[in-house]
Amino acid sequence: MSKNDRFVRFDNVDKSYDGKELVVKGLNLDIAEGEFVTMLGPSGSGKTTCLMMLAGFETPTNGQIYLDNNVISNIPPHKRGIGMVFQNYALFPHMTVYENLAFPLRVRKIPKDEADKKVDKALSMVSLQGFEARMPMQLSGGQQQRVAVARSLVFDPQLVLMDEPLGALDKNLRESMQYEIKHIHESIGVTVVYVTHDQTEALTMSNRIAVFNDGKVQQLSSPDELYERPVNSFVAEFIGENNTFGGEIIDVSGQKCKVKLNSGAEIFANPIVAKSKGEKTTVSLRPERAIIDPQTSMDNNHKGKIEEVIYHGDHTRLRVDLLGNKEFILKIPNSSSGMGVKEGKEINIGWNSTDCRALDPK
Amino acid sequence: MSKEQILSSDGIPLEQSLKKAERKNKLKAVLLVAPLFLFILIIYVFPIGDMLFRSVDDRMITKMLPKTFIAIENWDGQDLPDEPVYKGLYEDLKFLKENKTYGKIIARLNYEKSGFSSLIKKTVRKISKFDEGNYKEQFIEVHKRWGQSEYLIALKNAAPNWSYAKYLKGVDMKFDQDRNIVLVEEDRRIYKILWMRTLNVAFWVTIFCFILAYPISHLLATLPMKYSNLLMICVLLPFWTSLLVRTSSWMVLLQQQGPINDLIVWLGLAADDSRPELMYNVIGTFVAMTQILLPFMVLPLYSVMKTISPSLMRAGKSLGGTPLVSFLKIYFPLTIPGIGAGCLLVFILAIGYYITPALVGGASGSLISNTIAYHMKSSLDWAFASALGTMLLVGVLAIYWVYNKLVGIDNIKLG
Numbered sequence: 001m002s003k004n005d006r007f008v009r010f011d012n013v014d015k016s017y018d019g020k021e022l023v024v025k026g027l028n029l030d031i032a033e034g035e036f037v038t039m040l041g042p043s044g045s046g047k048t049t050c051l052m053m054l055a056g057f058e059t060p061t062n063g064q065i066y067l068d069n070n071v072i073s074n075i076p077p078h079k080r081g082i083g084m085v086f087q088n089y090a091l092f093p094h095m096t097v098y099e100n101l102a103f104p105l106r107v108r109k110i111p112k113d114e115a116d117k118k119v120d121k122a123l124s125m126v127s128l129q130g131f132e133a134r135m136p137m138q139l140s141g142g143q144q145q146r147v148a149v150a151r152s153l154v155f156d157p158q159l160v161l162m163d164e165p166l167g168a169l170d171k172n173l174r175e176s177m178q179y180e181i182k183h184i185h186e187s188i189g190v191t192v193v194y195v196t197h198d199q200t201e202a203l204t205m206s207n208r209i210a211v212f213n214d215g216k217v218q219q220l221s222s223p224d225e226l227y228e229r230p231v232n233s234f235v236a237e238f239i240g241e242n243n244t245f246g247g248e249i250i251d252v253s254g255q256k257c258k259v260k261l262n263s264g265a266e267i268f269a270n271p272i273v274a275k276s277k278g279e280k281t282t283v284s285l286r287p288e289r290a291i292i293d294p295q296t297s298m299d300n301n302h303k304g305k306i307e308e309v310i311y312h313g314d315h316t317r318l319r320v321d322l323l324g325n326k327e328f329i330l331k332i333p334n335s336s337s338g339m340g341v342k343e344g345k346e347i348n349i350g351w352n353s354t355d356c357r358a359l360d361p362k
Numbered sequence: 363m364s365k366e367q368i369l370s371s372d373g374i375p376l377e378q379s380l381k382k383a384e385r386k387n388k389l390k391a392v393l394l395v396a397p398l399f400l401f402i403l404i405i406y407v408f409p410i411g412d413m414l415f416r417s418v419d420d421r422m423i424t425k426m427l428p429k430t431f432i433a434i435e436n437w438d439g440q441d442l443p444d445e446p447v448y449k450g451l452y453e454d455l456k457f458l459k460e461n462k463t464y465g466k467i468i469a470r471l472n473y474e475k476s477g478f479s480s481l482i483k484k485t486v487r488k489i490s491k492f493d494e495g496n497y498k499e500q501f502i503e504v505h506k507r508w509g510q511s512e513y514l515i516a517l518k519n520a521a522p523n524w525s526y527a528k529y530l531k532g533v534d535m536k537f538d539q540d541r542n543i544v545l546v547e548e549d550r551r552i553y554k555i556l557w558m559r560t561l562n563v564a565f566w567v568t569i570f571c572f573i574l575a576y577p578i579s580h581l582l583a584t585l586p587m588k589y590s591n592l593l594m595i596c597v598l599l600p601f602w603t604s605l606l607v608r609t610s611s612w613m614v615l616l617q618q619q620g621p622i623n624d625l626i627v628w629l630g631l632a633a634d635d636s637r638p639e640l641m642y643n644v645i646g647t648f649v650a651m652t653q654i655l656l657p658f659m660v661l662p663l664y665s666v667m668k669t670i671s672p673s674l675m676r677a678g679k680s681l682g683g684t685p686l687v688s689f690l691k692i693y694f695p696l697t698i699p700g701i702g703a704g705c706l707l708v709f710i711l712a713i714g715y716y717i718t719p720a721l722v723g724g725a726s727g728s729l730i731s732n733t734i735a736y737h738m739k740s741s742l743d744w745a746f747a748s749a750l751g752t753m754l755l756v757g758v759l760a761i762y763w764v765y766n767k768l769v770g771i772d773n774i775k776l777g
């Protein structure tokens with residue numbers, strides 16, 4: 001059986017709640033079978049709305065959504081056969097864990113012994129065997145979350161939607177649940193559409209990430225691609241840490257361009273969005289790509305003054321005044337030798353023009 | 363292992379020093395609660411105790427005829443009693459006549475057995491002319507009923523200080539002259555009808571309130587704030603209006619020449635000369651009470667529904683439950699605490715409702731509370747009114763108990 005590359009397909013979907021503003025604008029998105037796709041974006045960017053349209057709780061104002069090549073706009077939610085994990089778990093508080101898991105099987109009139117097996121399998125998947133008789137209130141947040149995940153998978157749906165499922169958990173638990181969900185996805189091969197506003201969560205778990213802003217997908221690509229090669233300033237800003245310089249391109253030659261910054265200094269950058277001479281641009285550089293006192297030669301080399309030293313345990317952050325940007329962040333690993341960094345000290349900072357991307361102006 | 367006593371840092375046992383530290387707070391708490399406690403005691407507990415007491419208190423007649431009752435105690439109730447009983451009766455009645463307070467015992471004894479009224483009145487009139495000694499003959503001479511043992515048995519039956527005769531009366535029963543509990547004559551059995559009507563009205567008003575309130579509460583709980591506030595005001599507005607005003611406006615609406623009847627005639631459902639009676643019967647009671655008690659159902663339901671996350675219904679649907687199944691298996695069970703609270707509240711209020719049935723109920727729509735009021739204000743049979751009140755109270759407590767057994771009182775939610 002060949003995998004369907006367009007298992008879920010948003011075809012030019014618009015959504016408006018009040019008839020005045022579009023929450024989702026002309027969305028096109030294809031999700032392949034078995035893929036783990038995360039919709040990532042700030043709140044109000046339309047990502048949850050997309051999920052709700054897919055689940056059937058909202059109808060698209062315009063455009064079509066296809067599931068396995070079938071239009072699903074007119075199918076009510078209970079007939080779509082899509083599993084869903086909600087932000088606040090949405091476990092039925094008056095039912096035991098077993099009854100919660102058996103609910104989707106019971107409404108499908110699956111015989112009891114078969115249902116028991118499925119419930120058992122789903123619970124073992126989230127390592128919660130023996131919790132069948134508990135009420136949801138008697139479980140911790142993490143356990144409730146696992147029950148919710150198990151419930152969304154117990155009836156073997158082809159597609160599972162997760163709406164910020166880990167938002168209510170503390171940091172450690174959230175991390176271990178991320179791995180757990182990822183492993184479950186890998187072992188059963190279900191298609192997952194995951195919504196979050198937490199970028200590390202998205203980077204850890206997904207095959208591909210769709211970055212939402214302003215009702216549109218800004219970039220849809222794999223986590224490393226997204227981090228290393230953001231296509232615009234919003235993505236660069238939103239994913240990971242980012243140093244920016246505003247300026248204007250004064251010269252382009254192949255894969256290199258010269259940017260005259262607002263402070264007057266000139267740097268070399270990689271023309272991505274802004275490609276021609278005279279264009280305004282925002283140059284983006286990841287903090288870990290800038291190096292203090294580089295040993296190898298780098299095509300950008302400038303002096304900066306340390307404004308602030310912030311100790312972070314495994315690494316130290318320096319806030320540097322560099323080329324008119326007082327918010328320039330540098331990361332240095334916490335090695336035993338120490339770098340002798342001090343506030344007010346002048347340092348040499350170097351980076352390669354390929355890591356320094358000239359994007360659209362902010 | 364011996365348990366070592368834990369000491370706080372200054373050497374005092376920990377338990378003791380904790381108590382000392384908490385004492386001030388405890389005192390403050392008690393002082394804060396004290397006014398309410400006293401208020402409840404004076405306004406609530408004491409009157410209820412008094413009501414319970416009055417309903418069984420039958421000491422009045424014992425106090426008024428003390429000598430008679432002492433003498434009659436030894437009588438076996440077979441043949442006519444001996445002289446001491448009549449002597450006691452003579453002395454008691456004479457005393458009562460001198461103080462002009464014999465009126466009360468006439469009513470009380472006549473309740474025990476009809477015929478006592480004329481008997482006592484006639485006897486009292488002539489009692490000052492009695493000679494000393496041989497009272498038995500003189501009594502029988504004044505009225506031959508003094509020679510009939512049934513009257514004297516009735517008198518003996520009135521002797522105990524405490525009596526539950528009023529409770530028997532409340533369920534259409536009485537003592538016959540041999541102290542057996544029997545039903546009253548068929549044409550005098552009115553209380554059973556009254557109780558059944560009261561329960562019936564309370565039950566159906568609860569059901570109607572529930573049917574009307576459930577969708578409204580759901581709407582209130584799910585609408586956006588802007589609209590739900592307005593709707594809430596619509597629900598509460600009648601609540602803030604005087605009960606009397608609301609009931610009177612129902613009288614305006616429901617009367618035979620009123621707008622509702624006009625509408626019925628206009629729609630051709632009834633001829634103009636045979637307009638249906640919507641008031642002064644059970645219909646009026648149903649309609650007005652349902653409307654008046656509706657907020658008591660809406661508010662608990664609303665507050666419970668407000669706490670049910672909309673994502674639960676969504677979860678139900680996404681898991682494959684049709685909207686109906688999701689509602690029945692998920693939403694409805696979660697609203698049961700609110701349903702319980704609302705139904706209990708409305709039922710208990712309805713069962714003792716007074717003003718509305720009094721104004722729009724007429725004779726066939728009046729309830730037990732109207733009868734209690736009648737006995738408080740008109741017949742002045744406070745003991746009977748108290749007995750009916752106590753029965754109502756016990757009935758409500760019984761319902762509460764049944765509810766607790768079925769649903770559990772911890773499951774109740776008022777907000």
